[in-house]
Amino acid sequence: MDYGPSTMDYHPCTKVNEYQLTKKKSLLHKAGGQEDNMKVAVVGATGLVGTKMLQVLEERNFPVTELVPVASERSVGKEVEFKGAKYKVVTMADGIAAKPAVAIFSAGGGTSLEWAPKFAEAGITVIDNSSAWRMDPTKKLVVPELNADALTAEDKIIANPNCSTIQMVVALNPLHLKYTIKRIVVSTYQSVTGTGKKAVDQLFNERRGEEGPMAYKYPIDLNVIPQIDVFLDNGYTKEEMKMVKETKKIMRDESIRITATTVRIPVIGGHSESVNVEFENDFDLDEVKQLLADAPGVIVQDNPAEALYPMPLWAHDKDEVFVGRLRRDESQPNTLNMWIVSDNLRKGAATNAVQIAEYLASKGLL
Numbered sequence: 001m002d003y004g005p006s007t008m009d010y011h012p013c014t015k016v017n018e019y020q021l022t023k024k025k026s027l028l029h030k031a032g033g034q035e036d037n038m039k040v041a042v043v044g045a046t047g048l049v050g051t052k053m054l055q056v057l058e059e060r061n062f063p064v065t066e067l068v069p070v071a072s073e074r075s076v077g078k079e080v081e082f083k084g085a086k087y088k089v090v091t092m093a094d095g096i097a098a099k100p101a102v103a104i105f106s107a108g109g110g111t112s113l114e115w116a117p118k119f120a121e122a123g124i125t126v127i128d129n130s131s132a133w134r135m136d137p138t139k140k141l142v143v144p145e146l147n148a149d150a151l152t153a154e155d156k157i158i159a160n161p162n163c164s165t166i167q168m169v170v171a172l173n174p175l176h177l178k179y180t181i182k183r184i185v186v187s188t189y190q191s192v193t194g195t196g197k198k199a200v201d202q203l204f205n206e207r208r209g210e211e212g213p214m215a216y217k218y219p220i221d222l223n224v225i226p227q228i229d230v231f232l233d234n235g236y237t238k239e240e241m242k243m244v245k246e247t248k249k250i251m252r253d254e255s256i257r258i259t260a261t262t263v264r265i266p267v268i269g270g271h272s273e274s275v276n277v278e279f280e281n282d283f284d285l286d287e288v289k290q291l292l293a294d295a296p297g298v299i300v301q302d303n304p305a306e307a308l309y310p311m312p313l314w315a316h317d318k319d320e321v322f323v324g325r326l327r328r329d330e331s332q333p334n335t336l337n338m339w340i341v342s343d344n345l346r347k348g349a350a351t352n353a354v355q356i357a358e359y360l361a362s363k364g365l366l
Contacts, residue, residue: 038065038366040357041100041124043115044107045069045080045089048197049129052350053104054082056319060354063361070095071107096122101366104353105129120156125366127353133159134246141249144355145296146173151356153365158356163348164188164239164262164271165246170321170347171340172277174295175288176251179279179334183257186243189265189272190228191312192220194344203266221266228262237262269312270343278335285326288336292323297347302326310341318343319351 040057044050050071057064069080071089079086092115095103103119105112105128112132119126133139140150141159143166151158161169168186175181192199192215199215206221218225229238240260248254293300301310302324310322321342329335342348360366 038063038101038361039068039098040064040066041068041070041095041098041103041119043070043092043095043103043105043111044129046071046075046078047106048193048200049106049345049349051080052345053106053353054080056346056350056354058083060351060358062354062357066098066100068095068098068100068103070103072111092118095119096124100124102127102357102360104357106349106353116157123156125155125360126157127160127356128157129160129349129353131162131242133157134161134242135249141246142356143169143250143352144359145170146250147252148356148359151360151363151365155365160349160353160356161246161250162239162242163194163342163344164190164273165243165250166348166352167271167321167340167342167344168243168273168275169247169250170295170297170342171292171323171338172275173251174291174298175277175279175283175336176253176256178287178291179281179283181251181253181256181277182280182334183278184247184259185276186258186260187274188228188243188260188262189224189267189274190262191267191269191271191344192264193268194228194271194348195264200268203268216264220264223266225264226261228264236260267312269314269316270341270345271348272310272312273340275338275340276329276335277338278329278332280334282334283336285328289326292326297321298323300324300326310339312341312343315341315343317346319346321347 042050042053067082067087069087069089075089076091078089102125109130109132112128112130116126116128134141139157139159140155141161192203195215202215203220205212206219239262243260244258247258292298299320299322301308301322309324315322323340325339327337329337
């Protein structure tokens with residue numbers, strides 16, 4: 001289902017942005033040059049993220065010889081379409097028996113904890129989109145632009161980070177390498193698509209004035225909900241602590257101090273983040289913009305005179321991380337304010353997972 005419009009039709013700078021996107025895609029989109037074709041399983045193929053996985057695999061021309069769509073028992077026998085062909089959804093056991101080279105999981109933490117080890121034991125490389133393995137010290141937590149170099153053929157279960165973490169670290173990493181980050185204060189404005197189809201349906205039912213199942217305790221249309229996931233003993237939500245812990249692991253720096261507030265808003269195009277970052281060293285704002293413009297996977301949209309800045313409306317169905325509203329924090333030294341937006345179903349989930357698979361294939365690790 002298409003939950004939003006094409007994003008580049010709303011601003012006079014469209015042509016410039018399309019050029020930037022084309023330039024950056026050439027850096028990211030590498031699968032088409034791979035010589036070896038392979039069998040690929042998508043676990044959770046009928047869900048919001050699983051459906052997006054299929055779309056991204058096709059768009060990026062990942063060398064799939066045979067697709068193995070896997071889902072829960074209630075979806076077995078349904079058909080999914082990929083590159084013009086129809087494939088029947090199969091069970092977990094049948095997915096293992098098919099012996100794919102790689103299985104991309106997006107079926108929830110419980111399913112992953114139970115089934116990912118069984119796929120791995122069969123020699124299948126698992127890329128898991130749930131939170132099940134992210135903080136396991138024996139598993140790699142990967143954003144390809146930052147740390148794909150850590151992967152080896154022995155990594156049979158690879159964790160895909162949380163959506164809100166991915167977009168933030170993609171934007172922050174080039175700045176960390178140059179100026180060294182001391183502290184991050186982040187507030188998120190997260191799309192209902194991060195919760196799933198039930199939340200999207202709730203939003204549109206409320207917008208139409210219709211009754212229906214509730215994904216949230218409260219209405220989401222014309223509202224914001226300052227809770228994502230459950231509350232922990234420290235008063236933070238699980239989502240907020242994911243951002244803290246995952247960022248340190250991905251950036252390979254436990255010294256970075258991070259605090260987060262995560263909020264659900266009635267938007268479908270992607271997640272937005274207000275990020276305040278303090279560096280060890282001072283920075284030049286023009287150099288910051290250039291570092292970001294040169295970074296793989298990042299598009300700078302920062303022109304206040306033209307009211308040009310990232311929005312979910314523009315990020316929808318794009319693979320890149322969009323950065324803007326770049327300015328000094330005038331209240332303390334060496335501190336930058338920035339606004340980061342990305343499609344949480346793509347770079348925040350499906351695209352990042354497929355990029356991991358692309359890297360593994362390009363290095364002969366599958």
